Amino acid sequence: MKTPFKEILASDRFIVTAEIGPPKSTDLHEMTEHIDLLKDRVDGLNVTDNQSSVMRYPSLGTCIIIKERGGEPILQMTCRDRNRMALESDLLFAYSRGIRNVLVLTGDAVAVGDHKEAKAVFDLDSVQFIKMIRSMEAGRDLGGNELKGEFSFCVGAIVTPEADPIEPQLLKFKKKLAAGAEFIQTQAIYDLDKFKRFMDIARGFKYQAKILAGIVLLTSAGMAKYMNENVPGVMVPQGFIDELKSAQKDDRLKKGIEIASRLIRTIREGKLCDGVHIMAIGKEDVVPKILEESGL
Amino acid sequence: MKTITKEKEFAEIEKRIKDARNIYIIGCGTCATLCKTGGKGEVLKMKEKLQNLGKKVTGWMVVPTACDILTKEAVEAEAETIKAADLILVMTCGFGVQRVADHAGKLVVPALDTLFIGKEDEVQTEFSQVCAQCGECVLGLTAGICPITSCHKGLINGPCGGTNRGKCEVDKEKDCAWTLIYNRLKELNRLDLMEECQSPKNYQKVLKPGKASFKQ
Ligand code: SF4
Numbered sequence: 001m002k003t004p005f006k007e008i009l010a011s012d013r014f015i016v017t018a019e020i021g022p023p024k025s026t027d028l029h030e031m032t033e034h035i036d037l038l039k040d041r042v043d044g045l046n047v048t049d050n051q052s053s054v055m056r057y058p059s060l061g062t063c064i065i066i067k068e069r070g071g072e073p074i075l076q077m078t079c080r081d082r083n084r085m086a087l088e089s090d091l092l093f094a095y096s097r098g099i100r101n102v103l104v105l106t107g108d109a110v111a112v113g114d115h116k117e118a119k120a121v122f123d124l125d126s127v128q129f130i131k132m133i134r135s136m137e138a139g140r141d142l143g144g145n146e147l148k149g150e151f152s153f154c155v156g157a158i159v160t161p162e163a164d165p166i167e168p169q170l171l172k173f174k175k176k177l178a179a180g181a182e183f184i185q186t187q188a189i190y191d192l193d194k195f196k197r198f199m200d201i202a203r204g205f206k207y208q209a210k211i212l213a214g215i216v217l218l219t220s221a222g223m224a225k226y227m228n229e230n231v232p233g234v235m236v237p238q239g240f241i242d243e244l245k246s247a248q249k250d251d252r253l254k255k256g257i258e259i260a261s262r263l264i265r266t267i268r269e270g271k272l273c274d275g276v277h278i279m280a281i282g283k284e285d286v287v288p289k290i291l292e293e294s295g296l
Numbered sequence: 297m298k299t300i301t302k303e304k305e306f307a308e309i310e311k312r313i314k315d316a317r318n319i320y321i322i323g324c325g326t327c328a329t330l331c332k333t334g335g336k337g338e339v340l341k342m343k344e345k346l347q348n349l350g351k352k353v354t355g356w357m358v359v360p361t362a363c364d365i366l367t368k369e370a371v372e373a374e375a376e377t378i379k380a381a382d383l384i385l386v387m388t389c390g391f392g393v394q395r396v397a398d399h400a401g402k403l404v405v406p407a408l409d410t411l412f413i414g415k416e417d418e419v420q421t422e423f424s425q426v427c428a429q430c431g432e433c434v435l436g437l438t439a440g441i442c443p444i445t446s447c448h449k450g451l452i453n454g455p456c457g458g459t460n461r462g463k464c465e466v467d468k469e470k471d472c473a474w475t476l477i478y479n480r481l482k483e484l485n486r487l488d489l490m491e492e493c494q495s496p497k498n499y500q501k502v503l504k505p506g507k508a509s510f511k512q
C-alpha cells in the first residue's frame with residue numbers, strides 16, 4: 001500500500017508529485033500506461049479536471065483507476081463546471097472510493113476551452129471550496145445539514161508565484177491558507193531567484209503549508225515562447241529558450257528534461273521549498289527520466 | 297442607466313417571421329434609440345428590409361419608452377393597423393417586448409437581444425455592464441468596483457490565477473477586476489477588506505428565474 005499523501009506531508013522528506021492528463025476518449029490505454037509507469041515513483045498523482053476548459057475523461061474516474069492500480073491520487077476539482085451540491089456529492093463519492101486528497105482550483109474560463117457556449121458555474125470560489133470541505137469534515141454540508149459517516153480530505157490549493165501583479169495574488173493565497181489548505185502546488189516556475197523571493201514572503205505568513213514548486217517540462221523553444229505569451233504568470237527566461245534553440249531537433253526533449261532536472265536539483269539542494277510537482281503535459285513517459293536525472 | 301440591446305442576426309428574425317405576410321413594427325424612443333438598435337432610423341431600415349422580403353408592413357411606431365405602462369395606450373391607439381398584421385416585430389429590450397405582448401393580443405417577435413443594464417461612454421458607442429442585480433451587493437468590500445459584473449468569473453474572494461499583466465485571462469484588452477479592486481483599496485488604505493473571507497453567495501436572493509417579483 002502506498003503511504004497516504006497526508007503522512008508524506010507530515011514527514012521531512014522532499015515531496016514529489018506528477019500530473020496525469022486524461023484523454024478526450026474512453027480509450028484509456030495510454031493514460032493507464034502512464035499511471036503504471038509513475039504510481040510507484042512519486043508520492044501522489046494529480047489528475048486534471050477538464051483542464052484548460054477542454055472536456056475530457058473525468059478526474060474522479062481517473063483517480064479511481066489510480067487507486068485501483070495502487071497509486072495515491074490527488075483529485076483536482078475546479079469550481080467551473082459544478083455548483084456546490086455537485087461538488088459536495090462528488091466529494092462523498094470520492095471519499096467512499098478511498099480518495100483522500102483533493103486539489104482545489106477556481107478553474108479556467110469556459111471561453112478559453114472547447115465548449116465556448118457552455119454556462120460557466122463558479123458558484124463557489126477556491127477559498128469557499130476549501131472552507132466547505134472543512135465544514136463537511138466537521139459534519140455539516142454547505143446547506144447546514146448534518147452529514148453522516150466518515151469524511152476527511154487532505155486539501156491542497158494552487159498559487160502563481162509569478163502572477164503580475166503579485167500582490168492581489170498573495171492576498172488570495174493567504175486566504176487559501178487561512179481556509180485550511182495543507183499543501184500548495186504552484187504554477188510553473190523557471191526563475192529560481194524570483195521563486196526564492198516568493199518563498200521568503202510565503203514563509204512569513206501566519207498560516208503555513210507544504211509548498212511544491214510547479215515544474216512544467218519544456219519540449220521546444222516554440223513551446224516556451226508560446227507559454228510566455230499565452231499562459232498567465234508563466235515566464236521562461238531567455239537563457240532556457242536559447243538552450244532549447246541550440247539543441248539539435250532530436251535532442252530538444254533531452255534538453256527539456258535536462259532543464260527540468262537541473263531546476264529540481266537546485267530546488268532540492270537549496271531547500272527552496274518542500275518538493276516539486278512535475279507536469280509533463282503529454283510526455284508523461286519521460287517523467288522517470290526527469291526523476292533519475294534529478295537524483296530522485 | 298440603460299438597457300443595452302444588440303440587433304439579432306437578420307437570419308434569425310427571418311426564420312421567426314417566415315410565415316407572416318403582414319407585419320407591424322414597434323421601436324422604443326429611450327434605451328433602444330440610444331443603442332441605435334430600435335430608434336426611428338433603425339425601424340425604417342427594418343421596414344425596408346421586410347419589404348424587400350416581400351412582406352407588407354401594416355404600420356410602425358416608436359413609442360416613447362416601451363417598458364412604460366403608457367405603451368398600452370399607444371398599442372390601443374394603433375389597434376386597427378396592428379390587427380391587420382400577423383405579428384409584431386418589436387425592436388426594444390425584453391421588457392418592451394413583454395409590455396407590447398401583454399396589450400396587443402398578437403404574436404410578438406423580438407428583433408433585439410437584451411444584453412444587460414449598463415452605462416454608455418461619452419460618445420455613446422461603448423456600453424458596459426455595471427450591475428447584474430445580484431441581490432447581495434458587495435460594493436462595500438470592493439471600493440465600489442463590482443466583481444460580479446467586471447470579473448469574468450464573478451469571484452468575490454480575490455483574483456483567479458489568470459490575471460496577466462493586470463488584464464483578464466479571457467481578454468487581453470480588459471482590466472482584471474481584482475487588480476482594479478486591489479489598487480483602489482490600497483489607495484484608500486483598506487486592503488483589510490480584501491483579506492476578509494467572503495462566504496458563498498446566497499443565490500436565493502437572486503429573484504429569478506420564475507419568481508422575479510417582490511412586494512415592498
Ligand atoms: S455586487 Fe451585485 S448588486 Fe452590487 S453592483 Fe454588483 S451585481 Fe449589482
Ligand code: SF4
Binds near residue numbers: 460465466
Ligand atoms: S483574470 Fe481577473 S477579472 Fe479575469 S476572471 Fe480572473 S480574477 Fe476575474
